[in-house]
Amino acid sequence: MWIEGGKVDTAVAPSLILPAKRKDFAVIEHAKAYLFDAIIRSNANPSISAIYASYREESVRLVEMGKLTDIIEERHFYRMRQKINNADIELAKANSNTRAKILRGLGYNTAPPFALDRVEVDRVQMNLGLIHDSDSSYTGPISMYIAIDCCTRVLLGIVVEFDAPETSNGVIALMRQMLVPLSEKSPFAGVPKKIVFDNGPGMKSVNLQQVLSNLKITDIYYAPPEQPWRKPFIESFNNLIVDEFFKKVRFVDVDGNSRIGIPGFLEKQRQQDENYIKVKLQDIACLQVSHFMKALTQWIDQYHNEDIHPSLKMTPRQKWEESMQYKPILPCSLNTQIQAFHVNQQQKVQKLQSRGWVQVRGQRFYSKEALELYLACCVGKKLTESIDVEVKYSIDDARHVSISVIKPSEKVATTILVPNRNISSMPNPISFEELETPKFTRRGVCVYEIERLPTPSKKRKNKRSVQSDSFETNLENNLSADDVIANSHRKFSPYNKSTYDKKSLTNQDVLVDNFTINTDDEENDLI
Structure with a gap:
C-alpha cells in the first residue's frame, strides 16, 4: 500500500492477484456432461440460465452427499455453449477430414x-x-x-x-x-x-x-x-x-x-x-x-x-x-440378459401342459419350475387339463422362453424362465428360423452323392386343338366303326385339306404325296 500525508491510501496500492484455483477434474467433467445432455435434449435454443439453475441444484445435493467437491460458475456454461454453436456451424461446411477433427474436439469437451x-x-x-x-x-x-x-x-x-x-x-x-x-x-x-x-x-x-x-x-x-x-x-x-x-x-x-x-x-x-x-x-x-x-x-x-x-x-x-x-459396474444377471429380449409372441394365450411343458414354434420347453407353476395354478381343475399362460420369446434365441400367469391367490403375474432342453446348454444363441431349417443329417440315414439329381419329366400338353367325339356322342349319332374312323381321319389328318376333298375318297382310294390314286384303275397298275 502507499502512505501519503500520513494517511493510508489503499485505492492506489497495487493489489495482489492470486491465480484462479483449478477445479477438480470430476467437477468439470460432470458440468460438461450435464450441459451437453441438456442441450441435445432440446429441439429449440435452450436457456443457459435455466440449465445452470438446474445444474446448481443437483450439484449442491451431490456436494452434500460427498460425490462432488465443488460447483463451477455460470460463465463456464456460456463458454461451453459457444463451443457447441461454433462446432455446429463449422460442421455444415466442413469436408470429411475437418469434420472428423471437429467431432473429436466436440467429443473431448462433452464426454461424460x-x-x-x-x-x-x-x-x-x-x-x-x-x-x-x-x-x-x-x-x-x-x-x-x-x-x-x-x-x-x-x-x-x-x-x-x-x-x-x-x-x-x-x-x-x-x-x-x-x-x-x-x-x-x-x-x-x-x-x-x-x-x-x-x-x-x-x-x-x-x-x-x-x-x-x-x-x-x-x-x-x-x-x-x-x-x-x-x-x-x-x-x-x-x-x-x-x-x-x-x-x-x-x-x-x-x-x-x-x-x-x-x-x-x-x-x-x-x-x-x-x-x-x-x-x-x-x-x-x-x-x-x-x-x-x-x-x-x-x-x-x-x-x-x-x-x-x-x-x-x-x-x-x-x-x-x-x-x-x-465407479465399478455391476454385472447383468443371466436371467435379466435373457428375459429382457423376450418381446415376441406367437399367440396371445398358449397352453401349459400338465407335465410342465409348453410348445412354441415347434420347440418344446420344459422345467420343474414350470411343473410347479402348473400345480399351483391348477386349483379346482383336473390335473390332466392344460392352463392358459402368456409366452414370450426372442426370435433370435430359441434356448429359453418366458411364461407368465396369475396364480389364483395373487393379483400380480408370476414370470419364470423355461429352457429348451435340447439346446439350452449351447453357449451362443440360435434362432428359431435356424432350428426350423434342418442343417444336419440324422444318424442312420444313408446319403448318396450324385452328380445330378433326377427330376421327373414334365407331362406334355395336348397340342391338338380339336377334341375327338366321345363314345356317347357316336352312339347317339348311330355311327358305325367305319364312320367313326372316317370322321377321325377327317378331323386329325396331317395333310393339307385344301388339296383334296376327303369326303370324295372311298375305301379303295389311297393318298400318295397329295395325289389321289384309284387302285381299281388298270393304268395305275402299270405305274
Whole structure:
C-alpha cells in the first residue's frame, strides 16, 4: 500500500492477484456432461440460465452427499455453449477430414465422466459388397449397427447385416451384444445409463421400447437428422473405422502378397466430381464373409488394446479400467440378459401342459419350475387339463422362453424362465428360423452323392386343338366303326385339306404325296 500525508491510501496500492484455483477434474467433467445432455435434449435454443439453475441444484445435493467437491460458475456454461454453436456451424461446411477433427474436439469437451453414463447408437451403410462362403453369391451392400461408450470410446457392440433395410431386429441384436463381451480381448459390457439413438425407423419400434423397459433404461434420446453434433462420439467413430479399417487394413496372403484396404470397398463419390466413375458393387465384390468378419474382429481388438486414441491419449481399455476404479459396474444377471429380449409372441394365450411343458414354434420347453407353476395354478381343475399362460420369446434365441400367469391367490403375474432342453446348454444363441431349417443329417440315414439329381419329366400338353367325339356322342349319332374312323381321319389328318376333298375318297382310294390314286384303275397298275 502507499502512505501519503500520513494517511493510508489503499485505492492506489497495487493489489495482489492470486491465480484462479483449478477445479477438480470430476467437477468439470460432470458440468460438461450435464450441459451437453441438456442441450441435445432440446429441439429449440435452450436457456443457459435455466440449465445452470438446474445444474446448481443437483450439484449442491451431490456436494452434500460427498460425490462432488465443488460447483463451477455460470460463465463456464456460456463458454461451453459457444463451443457447441461454433462446432455446429463449422460442421455444415466442413469436408470429411475437418469434420472428423471437429467431432473429436466436440467429443473431448462433452464426454461424460464415467463408463456407460452415455452410449450412442447409429446405423451406417457402407459401399461394400461381399460374397458368401457357401455358394460364392453376392451378399448385397452391408450395413452396420454400432454402439459406442462416450466416456471410454469402447465399442460395446457391432452387428453386420447384408442387403437388409433398417429394422428393430438389428438394433435388438446390438442391445444383446452390449450385455455380453465381444471377446476375451474386448471384455466390455453392461447396461447403459443413457442412450442416444439415431432417428431411423428401426430404433423407434415397439419391441425395442419393450427391451429398453425390461433393462430399466429410461433416459433415451433420439438425435434429429442432419445434426451430427448431437451424437459426436458415434459420428467420430464412423469416420475412424472408415479411415483405419476399410481404407488401411492390410491383407497378406501365404505368398507374401499384400493389399491395403478392404477389397471391393468404394468411397463415397459425387457425380459432379471429375474422377467420378459409376461402378456396381456386385461387379467388384471378391472378399468372403468369413475373411471380412475375422479381419474386423482383429481390428476391434487392436483398437481397444494397442492403438492410442487421439482424444483420450490412452487406449480405450486403459480408459475403461480407469473408470472402473472410480465407479465399478455391476454385472447383468443371466436371467435379466435373457428375459429382457423376450418381446415376441406367437399367440396371445398358449397352453401349459400338465407335465410342465409348453410348445412354441415347434420347440418344446420344459422345467420343474414350470411343473410347479402348473400345480399351483391348477386349483379346482383336473390335473390332466392344460392352463392358459402368456409366452414370450426372442426370435433370435430359441434356448429359453418366458411364461407368465396369475396364480389364483395373487393379483400380480408370476414370470419364470423355461429352457429348451435340447439346446439350452449351447453357449451362443440360435434362432428359431435356424432350428426350423434342418442343417444336419440324422444318424442312420444313408446319403448318396450324385452328380445330378433326377427330376421327373414334365407331362406334355395336348397340342391338338380339336377334341375327338366321345363314345356317347357316336352312339347317339348311330355311327358305325367305319364312320367313326372316317370322321377321325377327317378331323386329325396331317395333310393339307385344301388339296383334296376327303369326303370324295372311298375305301379303295389311297393318298400318295397329295395325289389321289384309284387302285381299281388298270393304268395305275402299270405305274
